[in-house]
Amino acid sequence: MWRGSAGSSAPWPASSSSHPSHWPTTHTSAFTGWLGPVSIFGYFIIGTMINKVLMSPIVSKLVQQEKLEGDFRFKHMQIRVNAEPAAFYRAGRVEHMRTNRRLQSLLKTQRELIGKELWLYIGINTFDYLGSILSYVVIAIPIFSGVYGDLSPTELSALVSKNAFVSIYLIGCFSQLIDLSSTVTDVAGYTHRIGELQETLLSLGRKENGNYSEAKTSWDLDGSHSGEDPVPRDTAFLLERVTLSVPSSGKLLIKDLNLRISQGNSVMIVGNTGTGKTSLLRVLGGLWESTRGSIRMLTCFGPRGVVFLPQRPFFTDGSLREQVIYPLKEIYPLSGSADDERIVRFLELAGLTDLLARAGGLDEQVDWNWYDILSPGEMQRLSFARLFYLQPKYAVLDEATSALTEEVEHELYRMCLQLGMTLISVGHRPSLEKFHSWILKLHGEGRWELTRCEKLKRLPSEEGY
Numbered sequence: 001m002w003r004g005s006a007g008s009s010a011p012w013p014a015s016s017s018s019h020p021s022h023w024p025t026t027h028t029s030a031f032t033g034w035l036g037p038v039s040i041f042g043y044f045i046i047g048t049m050i051n052k053v054l055m056s057p058i059v060s061k062l063v064q065q066e067k068l069e070g071d072f073r074f075k076h077m078q079i080r081v082n083a084e085p086a087a088f089y090r091a092g093r094v095e096h097m098r099t100n101r102r103l104q105s106l107l108k109t110q111r112e113l114i115g116k117e118l119w120l121y122i123g124i125n126t127f128d129y130l131g132s133i134l135s136y137v138v139i140a141i142p143i144f145s146g147v148y149g150d151l152s153p154t155e156l157s158a159l160v161s162k163n164a165f166v167s168i169y170l171i172g173c174f175s176q177l178i179d180l181s182s183t184v185t186d187v188a189g190y191t192h193r194i195g196e197l198q199e200t201l202l203s204l205g206r207k208e209n210g211n212y213s214e215a216k217t218s219w220d221l222d223g224s225h226s227g228e229d230p231v232p233r234d235t236a237f238l239l240e241r242v243t244l245s246v247p248s249s250g251k252l253l254i255k256d257l258n259l260r261i262s263q264g265n266s267v268m269i270v271g272n273t274g275t276g277k278t279s280l281l282r283v284l285g286g287l288w289e290s291t292r293g294s295i296r297m298l299t300c301f302g303p304r305g306v307v308f309l310p311q312r313p314f315f316t317d318g319s320l321r322e323q324v325i326y327p328l329k330e331i332y333p334l335s336g337s338a339d340d341e342r343i344v345r346f347l348e349l350a351g352l353t354d355l356l357a358r359a360g361g362l363d364e365q366v367d368w369n370w371y372d373i374l375s376p377g378e379m380q381r382l383s384f385a386r387l388f389y390l391q392p393k394y395a396v397l398d399e400a401t402s403a404l405t406e407e408v409e410h411e412l413y414r415m416c417l418q419l420g421m422t423l424i425s426v427g428h429r430p431s432l433e434k435f436h437s438w439i440l441k442l443h444g445e446g447r448w449e450l451t452r453c454e455k456l457k458r459l460p461s462e463e464g465y
């Protein structure tokens with residue numbers, strides 16, 4: 001609000017607090033006649049009206065900014081909480097674009113808000129300074145019009161000095177500039193913090209995982225993966241004498257593991273809790289480094305290569321279609337494509353027919369959080385619908401059916417094999433063994449055992465997916 005000479009912060013002498021509230025008015029009129037208080041009040045009313053005009057658009061902008069900031073923070077939190085599942089999907093680029101879009105719209109609104117606030121601040125400061133000049137003017141008018149003609153120069157200067165509050169007021173205005181130094185200090189602190197963050201990110205980007213060689217770090221959609229490598233084309237992962245420990249504690253999980261995962265040779269990884277099953281998948285996905293040995297990923301991420309279904313399902317914000325085709329949305333941004341039939345079919349196969357109706361169709365922009373409206377089992381089913389849609393050569397499944405019944409699990413795994421996927425899965429149920437050719441059992445403390453699984457049955461293949 002305005003802080004003019006008639007306002008609460010008017011700098012009349014400190015002793016004025018002991019005077020009645022009408023003291024400034026009577027004091028001013030005693031020196032200047034009716035002209036003083038009337039012009040000050042007139043000035044105050046004009047100022048208030050201008051203030052009102054300048055403030056109105058700020059309020060709505062502020063509301064919009066708060067909403068966008070909430071959206072952005074939510075997205076930020078979502079990525080922090082789901083950093084690992086998102087990394088398994090190699091969704092960094094997509095999530096970066098999505099988050100950046102929200103950040104840009106927030107920044108745009110903030111810029112507009114600052115622009116509007118600038119005019120308000122210009123108004124406030126202009127009022128402050130003109131107010132102090134007005135104080136001089138209202139005392140100058142009676143002096144120059146001869147009202148105080150009978151006063152001696154000494155008395156006149158005493159009169160003027162009684163209005164010295166104007167000077168105090170001016171000092172107050174200048175001290176506001178000095179106050180800015182605290183803001184500058186804040187900005188310097190924030191800048192320093194952001195600088196540190198940026199340095200850390202840059203150093204992470206530079207750091208190379210020496211034991212891990214990845215054919216392609218991003219999703220391959222054009223099939224341009226060259227087969228120059230001497231290793232057979234049908235091999236996805238080649239592990240040679242890999243030793244794996246927990247990075248933070250150094251606890252040994254796997255020692256000298258040799259493993260080749262090739263097409264048609266599905267591997268099931270079993271073992272007690274904490275023996276390192278998920279950790280091995282992290283190493284395969286390049287999220288963790290091995291302590292020793294070499295890990296080669298000879299395929300790419302995506303439909304032509306490998307897709308990871310992490311232990312905790314990952315969903316982004318957006319429509320049902322975006323959940324199913326994730327993270328391809330940014331690559332094929334057009335909606336309503338010829339894929340509708342496939343998507344609906346895979347939703348049905350995953351047992352999510354009703355979800356289509358609940359979401360109001362494939363492209364309805366729902367504003368709910370997918371984690372809130374889906375049960376754990378439905379989340380896993382939706383992850384499978386995504387897997388069916390992406391139809392990769394290799395699927396890495398980390399307890400991807402833990403919330404589902406054995407029958408449903410059987411159907412989903414059967415579909416994966418029918419779609420030609422080679423599976424690398426972590427699971428606890430013996431009923432899963434029949435879908436795999438090899439069982440890798442982790443015993444903890446570095447010990448492991450690889451056995452051929454005899455139970456794999458030939459499953460009838462179906463065309464048309």
Ligand SMILES: Nc1ncnc2c1ncn2[C@@H]1O[C@H](COP(=O)(O)OP(=O)(O)OP(=O)(O)O)[C@@H](O)[C@H]1O
Nearest residue numbers: 246247248253271272273274275276277278279280
């Ligand atoms: N992000 C992490 N930071 C530090 N230690 C971790 C992290 N994730 C797992 N660990 C530790 O690594 C060890 C192996 O964990 P991992 O998740 O691979 O086990 P798991 O065999 O998959 O178990 P579960 O069957 O319960 O999923 C555990 O002792 C765990 O406490």
